[in-house]
Amino acid sequence: MPSLPILVLNSGSSSIKFSMYEAGDGRRARLFEGAVDGIGTDLGKFWIKDAAGKKLVDQTPALPNRAVAFKMVADALHSGQFPAPAAIGHRTVCGGPTVRDNQRITPALIDEIESYAALAPLHTPIAVYIMREALRLFPGLPNFAILDTYFHRTMPEVVTHMPIPAEYSAMGVRRYGYHGISYESILMQLQPDVPQKLIVAHLGNGASVAAIRNGECLDTSMGLTPTGGIISGSRTGDIDPGVVLFILKKIAETTPNTLEAADKLETVVSKKSGLLGVSEISNDMRGLRDAIQEGNAKARLAVDKFAWTIAKCIGSYVAELNGLDMLVFTGGIGENDIASRAEICAGLGALGIVLDPARNNVRGEALISADNSPVTVRVIPPLEDLIIVNHVVRLLGE
Secondary structure (H helix, E strand, O other), X not given: OOOEEEEEEEEOOOEEEEEEEEEEOOEEXXXXXXXXXXXXXXXXXXXXXXXXXXXXXXEOOOOOOHHHHHHHHHHHHOOOOOOOOOEEXXXXXXXXXXXXXXXXXXXXXXHHHHOOHHHOOOOHHHHHHHHHHHHHHOOOOOEEEEEOOHHHHHOOHHHHOOOOOHHHHOOXXXXXXXXXXXXXXXXXXXXXXXXXXXXXXXXXXXXXEEEEEOOEEEEEOOOOOOOOOOOOOOOOOOOOHHHHHHHHHHHHOOOOOHHHHHHHHHHHHHHOOHHHHHHOOOOOHHHHHHHHHOOOHHHHHHHHHHHHHHHHHHHHHHHHHOOOOEEEEEHHHHHHOHHHHHHHHOOOHHHOOOEOHHHHOXXXXXXXXXXXXXXEEEEOOOOHHHHHHHHHHHHHOO
């Protein structure tokens, strides 16, 4: 295959991240990366760096909406300063029950993904907008949806099936799992020696854990939506349904419209809970660590709950895998928060997980388990954009 420049787009609620890779004959070289941050705020930033980290673009523009933001990206890529992309890969959080495979984007596919936006309400609306704009602003260019849920397609039905009436299962209510592109990238980096029994903890503002057996996903903590699973920055994680019903009834006392009440409930469980809700300070682990140093008890409780839920999840997955060969931490917190890794692993010695404090005192890729630890513990940063490029190259060849 000739060398091709592949553009990767990763859109969020207030940002659009992008990168360009040169891909061909097994070679992958990042040419540049950039982002438009602060969409809808007065703190807009637009930057592009080359592979060596040199700033090629560094602006602070007004970014009133996503239309202005994405046009800025498209204009830069059309300026002649950068290689013209030969294809575009879009990180796509969820395609619902009908879009399970990575595939080329068409207007009909975008409509189908949009019809299940409720499964990932913080991600899908902006993603489908960017898809439509990419088809319009890069006419004729092949665009591909690369799904976070694709990796989890190997989970057995006993894991994916929810204990609910069949009529709702028929509507697509099931466990999908997320962060799949990150998990794929960890497996890629572990090649050719992928452990038979592996647990990966992707810990960031959104956090999840996956149990992986023989290179395939067996179980993962996030469920129908990214709100499920372990506690995250502003999401509840798994919670007693009665709590949700209690909150909904309280909301309904002042919001009789059902859809409006549901929207307010969604805001509570997705944007006001988790570390933010418990601490009443922040959803950012760095801010919580600072508050703990100042003696803030609520910050301490939030962080303790974070470590506790993750340790419980790891323990349950050791049981599900019938043992464990390796535990990997990844994501912003997993890579950089030394204390979180220590707190999570502190009570897991009986499962064969023993950290070396000196080795753990590091940020970024590292082996952090003790020499006498039956389970290897590693820190591996994810390479999500590279996985998206690999899928695009594969799909172009089909």
